[in-house]
Amino acid sequence: MKATILLGLLLVLPSVWAGQANPHGADLDDNDFAEFEEIDEEEAAFEQPPQQQQQQQQQQQQQKQFGEQPKKVVMAPVDDDEEEDGVVEDEDEFEHLDDEEFEGIDQDTVNLRKGKDQTPPPLEITKIPLHLRTNWDSFYLEMLMLAGLAVYFLNFIAGKTKNSKLATAWFDAHKELLHKEFSIVGDDGQSKEPTENHLLKESEHTYSLWCSGRVCCEGMLVELKLLKRQDLINTISRMLSPKSDQILIKVTMEETEMDSFVFAVAQKKVASKLLKEQTDLNFFCAEKKGIDKGNIPPSLQVLSEIGEATSAVFDKTFCAVLNRYESNIEFIHFSDQYSGPKQQDQDTPTTLPETKKVLLFCFNVGDKGRTTVEDMDGMKELLQLVIHCIDKVKRIKLTKEAKMKAEKNRQRMHESYLKQTHSQRQEAAQLRREEKRRTEKERIMNEEDPDKQRKLEVGVALFYLIFIF
Amino acid sequence: MSSHNSANDPRRPNKIHRYTPPSSTGPLEDPTPEYMNLLGMIFSMFGLMMKVKWCAWAAVYCSFISFANSRASEDAKQLLSSFMLSISAVVMTYLQNPQPMTPPW
Secondary structure, eight states: OHHHHHHHHHHHHHHHHHHHHOTTSOOSTTOSSHHHHHHHHHHHHHTSOHHHHHHHHHHHHHHHHHHHHHHHHHSOHHHHHHHHHHHHHHHHHHHHIIIIIOTTOOHHHHHHHTTOOSSOOOOOOOOOOOOTTTOGGGGHHHHHHHHHHHHHHHHHHHHHHHHHHHHHHHHHHHHHHHHHHOSEEOOOSOSSSOOOOOOEEEETTEEEEEEEEETTEEEEEEEEEOOOTTOHHHHHHHHHSOOOEEEEEEEEEOTTSOOSOEEEEEEHHHHHHHHHHBHHHHHHOOOOSSOOOTTOOTTEEEEESOHHHHHHHOOHHHHHHHHHTGGGEEEEEEEEEEOOBOOOSSOOOSSOOOOEEEEEEEEEETBTTBOOHHHHHTTHHHHHHHHHHHHHHHHOOOOHHHHHHHHHHHHHHHHHHHHHHHHHHHHHHHHHHHHHHHHHHHHHHHOOOHHHHHHHHHHHHHHHHHHHO | OOTTOTTTOOBOGGGOOOOOOOOOOGGGSOOHHHHHHHHHHHHHHHHHHHTOHHHHHHHHHHHHHHHHHOBTTSOHHHHHHHHHHHHHHHHHHHHHOOSOOOOOO
């Protein structure tokens, strides 16, 4: 009896479980299609617009979850596997559908259906590169660059105008004086006939003027070396170390009009620099003692070769002007052996550098960079000094001893120069010899007649013998 | 022409020498424009090849400085060409990468 009851119970139980199994009413047994029925319903649901589906899907999801859980708790492991399979399948199926078949559904709905959260996830804006037109604010570095360029350009225009104004002011102030002294003022060297009044612009900060047609000098080149006001970087560096505008006057004397002496007077620092750099000062004015300084201001140093000539130059007017314009004088350099600064980077050239008889004057204008148009007016006296010096130098005649001394110095220079280049000249001669040898050999090779060949060989051998000894 | 007026008038019209522009004294003069020109070219090439923005901007600055410091005797064509090159470097770098520059700090 008991056994039959137990058997009966055992038979009934599965059917009870099965009854609880599928909330949609389909039997599990029947059931390979129970899950698919669910799916079918959901598929149908997709055909409606996505917004309406959201609610339905939410509900379905919830139901499925609730439905699934009791199943998992109550049923045996075998059934669990089925359910799990079912769940996974569902998910996979839904994923497949989401990505490929349904375009235009928001991320939100997909996430919801995957059952992550009840609330929509925060919108993630994908990063797209910032575009020029949409977002000006972030380009502030570029704006800075452009602003810098604009500042540089403005400074360029301002500096250029100022320099040009200063140059024309100088020219206007000195035109009269120059016309009185020189026959031609401002030749530009371009046209066939000498032209007048051309202030040449070498660059935005350098102007030059050529005057010619006067006794005892070939010509006078005036270079206005103004500050680089057109360059912003230069302007800024000048704020740190101020410099002045300079006027460099170079008078080329005629060959017969200047006696041989070398002389310079300069600001102390400039003097030592000149002594090192200029070839003629370096060689001739090396001795610093025994110089009659005369009545010149203490900040200026004198470099002299022939003491007599120096004293002759230091006459009353000269000293007076020097005293009055002490700060304006950068250097004054008279030389009959002027050849410019030493060429440091080349080997000693094979020929003596060309020398000219020149008077050089370098004047500072204004007050360390703050030059005004009026300052240019004040330079007139210095130009008069230049004229005065030209006349003076013409009149200087050295005594016999002084002349001999000068002559000796120049001879010494020439000799030392020869010594320096001796090795070089030897090399050159050697090269020439080699060349000759080579050409001779070639001639011998080319010679067909054997007799002639022999004769030539003998001749060449003799030639070498003689040459070597 | 009164040649005996020499006591008062120092001018000698018969002794006129024409102006010969001094041959360029070479390295003695300020080499800034040449250096800046070269630097500008190098920067613009680098900026174009490596697509580095600040290089291109530096090239523009260099060519501008070179222009400001140039001598009148120098070729305007070369200056203009280096300027155009640097501007094209800037434009190309921005076309390839429209992001703004990031400061190094």
